[in-house]
Amino acid sequence: MRGLIQHTISELFDRKLVYAFALVTLVAVLLVLFSTTIDISFGGEEQDLGDLSQAMGDTFLKGLSMFLSFLVFLAVMGTAGLIPTMLSPGQSDYFLSKPLSRTRLMLSKFCSIFSVYGAVIVVCGAVVWLAMSVSYLGFSGAIFYLFLSHLISLFIWLSITALAGVMSNSSAMSIMAAFTVWVLKVVVSSARAFEDVLGSKLLKFFLDALYQILPKTDQIETIGERLTSDLFIASYSAVWTSLLFAVVLLFLTVVTFNRRSY
Amino acid sequence: MNVIEVTELSKVYASGLGRGGIVALDGVSFSVEQGQIVGLLGPNGAGKTTLFKILLNITKPTGGRARLSGLPASDPLSRQRVGYLPENHRFPDHQTGIGLMELTARLYGVESSLFEDQLEPLLELVGMEKWGETKLRKYSKGMLQRIGLAQALVSDPEILLLDEPTDGVDPVGKIEIREALLKIRNQGKSIILNSHLLSEVESVADRVVILSKGKIVKSGSMAELTSQKSHIIIEAEIGHNIVEIPPRLGKVLSVSTKNMIVEVVDDSNLNPILELLFLKKIPIRSVKPMRISLEQSFLNTITEQEQTG
Ligand SMILES: Nc1ncnc2c1ncn2[C@@H]1O[C@H](COP(=O)(O)OP(=O)(O)OP(=O)(O)O)[C@@H](O)[C@H]1O
Numbered sequence: 001m002r003g004l005i006q007h008t009i010s011e012l013f014d015r016k017l018v019y020a021f022a023l024v025t026l027v028a029v030l031l032v033l034f035s036t037t038i039d040i041s042f043g044g045e046e047q048d049l050g051d052l053s054q055a056m057g058d059t060f061l062k063g064l065s066m067f068l069s070f071l072v073f074l075a076v077m078g079t080a081g082l083i084p085t086m087l088s089p090g091q092s093d094y095f096l097s098k099p100l101s102r103t104r105l106m107l108s109k110f111c112s113i114f115s116v117y118g119a120v121i122v123v124c125g126a127v128v129w130l131a132m133s134v135s136y137l138g139f140s141g142a143i144f145y146l147f148l149s150h151l152i153s154l155f156i157w158l159s160i161t162a163l164a165g166v167m168s169n170s171s172a173m174s175i176m177a178a179f180t181v182w183v184l185k186v187v188v189s190s191a192r193a194f195e196d197v198l199g200s201k202l203l204k205f206f207l208d209a210l211y212q213i214l215p216k217t218d219q220i221e222t223i224g225e226r227l228t229s230d231l232f233i234a235s236y237s238a239v240w241t242s243l244l245f246a247v248v249l250l251f252l253t254v255v256t257f258n259r260r261s262y
Numbered sequence: 263m264n265v266i267e268v269t270e271l272s273k274v275y276a277s278g279l280g281r282g283g284i285v286a287l288d289g290v291s292f293s294v295e296q297g298q299i300v301g302l303l304g305p306n307g308a309g310k311t312t313l314f315k316i317l318l319n320i321t322k323p324t325g326g327r328a329r330l331s332g333l334p335a336s337d338p339l340s341r342q343r344v345g346y347l348p349e350n351h352r353f354p355d356h357q358t359g360i361g362l363m364e365l366t367a368r369l370y371g372v373e374s375s376l377f378e379d380q381l382e383p384l385l386e387l388v389g390m391e392k393w394g395e396t397k398l399r400k401y402s403k404g405m406l407q408r409i410g411l412a413q414a415l416v417s418d419p420e421i422l423l424l425d426e427p428t429d430g431v432d433p434v435g436k437i438e439i440r441e442a443l444l445k446i447r448n449q450g451k452s453i454i455l456n457s458h459l460l461s462e463v464e465s466v467a468d469r470v471v472i473l474s475k476g477k478i479v480k481s482g483s484m485a486e487l488t489s490q491k492s493h494i495i496i497e498a499e500i501g502h503n504i505v506e507i508p509p510r511l512g513k514v515l516s517v518s519t520k521n522m523i524v525e526v527v528d529d530s531n532l533n534p535i536l537e538l539l540f541l542k543k544i545p546i547r548s549v550k551p552m553r554i555s556l557e558q559s560f561l562n563t564i565t566e567q568e569q570t571g
Pocket residue numbers: 262275276284285286304305306307308309310311312313349
């Protein structure tokens with residue numbers, strides 16, 4: 001496991017992805033600092049400071065959440081090729097000849113990717129959060145939930161690219177799989193809005209089923225935002241069902257991997 | 263003790279959309295004893311690499327069994343004491359030489375202190391001590407091959423599976439590798455060497471297995487394969503005597519004043535032939551089977567096999 005984590009870190013540096021993460025973070029920090037100077041110049045003496053700070057907090061929270069989502073997106077795109085590379089001709093012989101069961105090898109690789117890129121996301125997010133704290137100190141320790149929700153979302157997306165990667169042995173295919181799920185999610189949720197107009201019972205059932213099956217990363221991220229703002233959460237079902245989805249996908253990944261010849 | 267045991271192993275690769283498939287291995291059985299170097303020979307596509315991959319559970323067999331150190335190949339523990347140098351390897355090339363060795367050691371669960379002690383000697387063994395810090399993507403082909411051999415040795419393996427280890431290595435390096443292999447064998451380790459360089463195999467292997475079209479067409483000790491039993495060299499003071507051998511016993515292939523080469527029809531005919539020499543009072547100095555090169559033996563085996571189908 002330690003070997004694979006180190007390997008994943010060296011892959012991260014080799015692919016120059018760290019620079020992408022650093023660049024994006026730098027831009028975000030500059031944006032935060034820039035926008036706070038504007039805010040301060042607008043902030044007149046007479047305004048209710050409480051309201052202002054509340055609005056600022058909301059904006060920052062939303063902004064940080066979006067930034068984290070973008071980092072998750074970057075990580076998913078950046079790591080989609082890692083498993084197919086490990087299983088590519090010439091490299092698979094190297095990894096598979098080691099005294100690790102296939103299950104252990106795959107889960108170790110998956111966990112290495114998740115922990116290395118998860119750590120990068122947390123660090124980049126924390127930097128932006130610190131920049132925000134320069135002008136706004138309203139965040140409590142509850143910010144933890146925001147990070148957690150995005151890590152869960154990363155876990156789910158990685159399980160999709162892992163399964164697609166093992167099944168297709170191609171990085172392009174695993175990126176496409178992630179995109180397909182994303183597009184499906186958008187299509188299903190907008191179609192559900194028109195469900196009543198569409199009328200057909202079968203279609204409605206089909207859409208509902210699809211909605212339940214597909215991971216609900218957006219809802220999870222919203223739950224994270226609401227927990228951070230200490231707002232009421234009606235249901236955590238989005239978290240459990242999506243995690244179940246990811247676990248099933250990981251299970252299928254391992255099963256497929258165990259049956260393959262390379 | 264047998265460190266490798268293969269019974270009735272077969273592998274059929276599915277061939278795209280067509281029916282049937284490519285038969286890579288067809289009922290292969292053999293075993294390797296501890297402390298032996300076995301040369302695995304065969305034409306391209308004979309199934310040699312496939313055999314290695316099945317031993318390591320990289321590829322699943324269609325039928326039959328493979329065991330390493332008494333454990334079935336499907337058990338990851340069977341690979342604990344096995345070092346492998348794949349054919350056409352593409353090691354992660356953003357690693358340095360030492361990085362690759364370290365990753366390998368970690369994957370085998372070798373302790374760090376043990377690894378540190380081994381690193382220098384191993385790099386020296388393959389002549390790569392100056393290149394350890396360089397990234398693999400800057401290596402030449404022979405250098406990759408050398409570091410590949412070093413990583414196969416990181417776990418102090420009992421069994422070494424080497425798929426064309428000297429491919430792309432310069433002549434001096436080939437000799438160094440050959441000497442390294444003999445040294446490893448002398449430590450009581452077993453090696454299966456898959457190579458197209460027959461002279462190289464001839465100089466290190468104790469036993470040879472020849473595969474062709476997925477079947478073992480010949481196997482035996484090096485001495486058995488390179489001796490041509492039916493051809494006997496008789497060293498004797500023949501002088502100007504004329505020795506005639508009845509056709510039912512054999513045939514004189516060549517004769518000089520000092521020796522004659524006889525093709526005997528059957529081993530049991532050797533005595534009657536020698537008696538003929540005794541009768542003529544010709545002193546006999548030695549009788550031995552004629553040796554042929556491994557290359558010749560290999561060619562004979564393959565052509566024979568192709569003629570019989
Ligand atoms: N992944 C694969 N899919 C389909 N067929 C394969 C695959 N790998 C090998 N084969 C086929 O199996 C047969 C044996 O191949 P293998 O690589 O074992 O030969 P080899 O003896 O190692 O040959 P070489 O000396 O050229 O390395 C060949 O006919 C080859 O085409």
